[in-house]
Amino acid sequence: MSPAPLPLAMIGQAFMGRAHSNAFRQVGPAFGPSRGLRMKTVAGRDKAALTDFASRYGWEAWTDDWRSIAADAEVELVDVATPNDLHREMSIAMLEAGKHVICEKPLAGTLEDARAMCDAAAKATGATFVWFNYRRCPAIALARQLVSEGRLGAIRHVRARYLQSWGGPDTPLLWRFKEERAGSGAHGDLNAHLVDLARFLTGEELTRVHGAIAETFIKQRRDPATGAPGDSTVDDCVLFLASFSGGATASFEATRLATGHHNGNVIELNGELGSLRFELEDMNVLWFFDGDDAARESGWRRVLATSPEHHPYVDAWWPDGHIIGYEHTFTNQVADVLRVLNGEEPLQPLADFADAYETQRVLEAALVAAREGRAVDLEELA
Numbered sequence: 001m002s003p004a005p006l007p008l009a010m011i012g013q014a015f016m017g018r019a020h021s022n023a024f025r026q027v028g029p030a031f032g033p034s035r036g037l038r039m040k041t042v043a044g045r046d047k048a049a050l051t052d053f054a055s056r057y058g059w060e061a062w063t064d065d066w067r068s069i070a071a072d073a074e075v076e077l078v079d080v081a082t083p084n085d086l087h088r089e090m091s092i093a094m095l096e097a098g099k100h101v102i103c104e105k106p107l108a109g110t111l112e113d114a115r116a117m118c119d120a121a122a123k124a125t126g127a128t129f130v131w132f133n134y135r136r137c138p139a140i141a142l143a144r145q146l147v148s149e150g151r152l153g154a155i156r157h158v159r160a161r162y163l164q165s166w167g168g169p170d171t172p173l174l175w176r177f178k179e180e181r182a183g184s185g186a187h188g189d190l191n192a193h194l195v196d197l198a199r200f201l202t203g204e205e206l207t208r209v210h211g212a213i214a215e216t217f218i219k220q221r222r223d224p225a226t227g228a229p230g231d232s233t234v235d236d237c238v239l240f241l242a243s244f245s246g247g248a249t250a251s252f253e254a255t256r257l258a259t260g261h262h263n264g265n266v267i268e269l270n271g272e273l274g275s276l277r278f279e280l281e282d283m284n285v286l287w288f289f290d291g292d293d294a295a296r297e298s299g300w301r302r303v304l305a306t307s308p309e310h311h312p313y314v315d316a317w318w319p320d321g322h323i324i325g326y327e328h329t330f331t332n333q334v335a336d337v338l339r340v341l342n343g344e345e346p347l348q349p350l351a352d353f354a355d356a357y358e359t360q361r362v363l364e365a366a367l368v369a370a371r372e373g374r375a376v377d378l379e380e381l382a
């Protein structure tokens with residue numbers, strides 16, 4: 001007889017609430033985990049919307065009191081899908097109640113919050129996970145395999161940029177533009193993904209930020225509730241240069257004001273033997289340059305990472321060439337989380353709070369470098 005499904009709760013019912021709910025619904029039929037999920041309770045603030053949300057996505061119950069989830073002895077796993085300033089309080093409350101926690105990225109808005117979460121995780125009985133979902137694009141998983149098999153040799157350059165354009169002056173003063181809520185702007189939002197991917201792909205740590213620029217072009221935005229102007233207190237873009245433990249150089253750029261770019265998450269690695277490039281807007285593809293190819297016919301190879309036989313996660317989906325999308329990255333992540341909770345190996349390593357804390361240290365080093373106009377060694381930041 002199969003075990004009773006694992007009771008799950010989720011806090012936050014908007015963008016990520018929808019993406020995660022979809023993944024929780026899909027993971028059973030797609031992956032057939034040895035122990036599946038039971039979507040027990042969704043918590044949010046908007047009572048009217050919650051009833052509809054719960055019934056559309058298949059949650060058994062809803063609450064506007066997220067703390068009641070900590071008190072629900074049945075719930076084993078809690079998903080924190082709320083703004084960055086709430087990650088700390090919600091995650092720690094759930095860990096102290098003995099739950100497993102899967103929290104959205106960035107781990108927190110500030111390094112201090114992230115450290116508290118990491119400390120709580122170290123003492124907790126529950127496991128922790130962070131939604132760095134791009135790790136689970138099959139093309140990224142393939143890239144990591146190629147790097148770890150030595151196909152690139154020593155990595156010399158990592159070039160990462162995340163270009164969006166939704167943050168113009170007409171975009172209202174959402175929580176994402178308030179430092180006390182978000183911690184930072186494009187930086188924590190987008191560079192968090194890039195730093196995580198860079199660490200994930202290379203298997204190396206960043207050791208030094210050599211310099212950084214943080215710019216806020218749009219200083220005031222309209223408050224969505226009152227219509228009155230208010231201060232936008234986060235960066236619109238952050239660029240920084242860094243070094244990896246293995247000696248590779250790295251450049252990172254995150255912006256919400258790159259006119260013409262929608263979700264331009266691009267990462268390229270150049271090694272002594274070959275190179276790789278991933279572009280989220282063509283996420284089924286991995287570009288690979290193999291330096292071993294005969295010079296006469298060498299060039300960048302466009303690898304469509306859709307083979308159920310050869311590319312991680314694809315066998316849960318469609319036959320070769322039938323591409324997957326953004327939502328699958330979340331379902332693939334839930335499948336790996338369930339593997340870990342069921343005592344099995346994930347297909348690709350998952351970030352836990354300790355891992356995401358390392359990414360947060362790099363983000364903080366870049367902010368210090370920009371603020372103080374100097375290089376920052378990661379050792380400076382505990």
Ligand code: NAI
Pocket residue numbers: 011012013014015016017043044045046066081082083084086104105106131132133189
């Ligand atoms: P959002 O603004 O769309 O939704 C936030 C949700 O949190 C709303 O449902 C809101 O009602 C709820 N909430 C806020 N305060 C609450 C409280 N006190 N109690 C209960 N619920 C509360 O934000 P979005 O875009 O979903 O972002 C949430 C998190 O997900 C952020 O940390 C963000 O960085 C991350 N994110 C990650 C993405 C990824 O690719 N992994 C994509 C988008 C966001």
Ligand code: SOE
Pocket residue numbers: 164189190193263
């Ligand atoms: C908006 O900038 C956003 O949704 C981020 O919050 C996500 O983390 C990123 O994956 C896509 O863009």
